Amino acid sequence: MPPTVRHNRLVLVNGEEGAGKSTIVRALLPHTPNGARIxxxxxxxxxxxxxxxxFFNLLRRNVAGLVENFWTAGYANVIAGSFLRDYPDYLAFRELLRLPCAVFLVELVVDKDVRDGRRVTRAKLTTQEWRDMVDLIPEDLTIRQAADPDYRYVGLDTTGLDVPETVRRIKDAIPEIYAR
Incomplete structure (x- = not known):
């Protein structure tokens, strides 16, 4: 069941390191009416x-504060990424949002070989030690099952997709924001 349309909308971009979260958050903004990105x-x-x-408690509070500041300033559609680890993180974040909103969680999934290639060629360089540590974090599938009626999960395998095609598929999946 799609989220009810409300004035405030939040697109959360989630995925493992190297999935393309930052790239997609940046690429979506020019297509997002009354939009802001975090x-x-x-x-x-x-x-x-x-x-x-x-650290993640602090990060969630900071993101929630910025989201609500953007909404209050008239930016009805906010795109945010790179701060949720799992479903409990989502629930803790959602409790911080005082304003009603529809949430669209876009999870970027990519094959490990492609993801590893992105991780070593992107602008945000990391060490092998860091990548090995991040790889030990188990994937959490529960975030896909939120029971909130104003929540929609959008899973997208980006293994063979370029950025424009990924953006197009996200726009198609969220007509409440990106209706043509």
Whole structure:
């Protein structure tokens, strides 16, 4: 069942490291009417980067605050990515949003070989040690099953897709925002 159409809409772009979250968040914005984007990787730059529960609590609060600030300023459609690890993270984030909204969770899935290639050629360079650590995080499929009536899951395998085709498929999946 599609989310009920409300004034505030949130597109959450999720996926493993190298899936293309930041790239797609940037590429969607020019197509998003009354839109704003948040890449939590930019918000969450810390030294040291502990990536523990306390860090993710802070990151969720920061993203939620920015989302609501954009909505209050009239940007009805916000795209945010790179801050959810699993379904409990989504639930904790959703509790932080005080304004009613429709949420569209776009999960980018990509074959490991393609993802690994992207990880070593992208602008955000990482070390092999970092990539190995991130690869140990188990995939969480529960985020696909949110029971919230204003939530829609959109899974997209981007293994053989370029950025324009990925954007086109996301737009087709969310006509509430991207109706032609």
């Amino acid at each position: 890449d939590a990787e930019d918000l969450g730059q810390t030294n040291p980067c502990l990536m523990d529960d306390e």
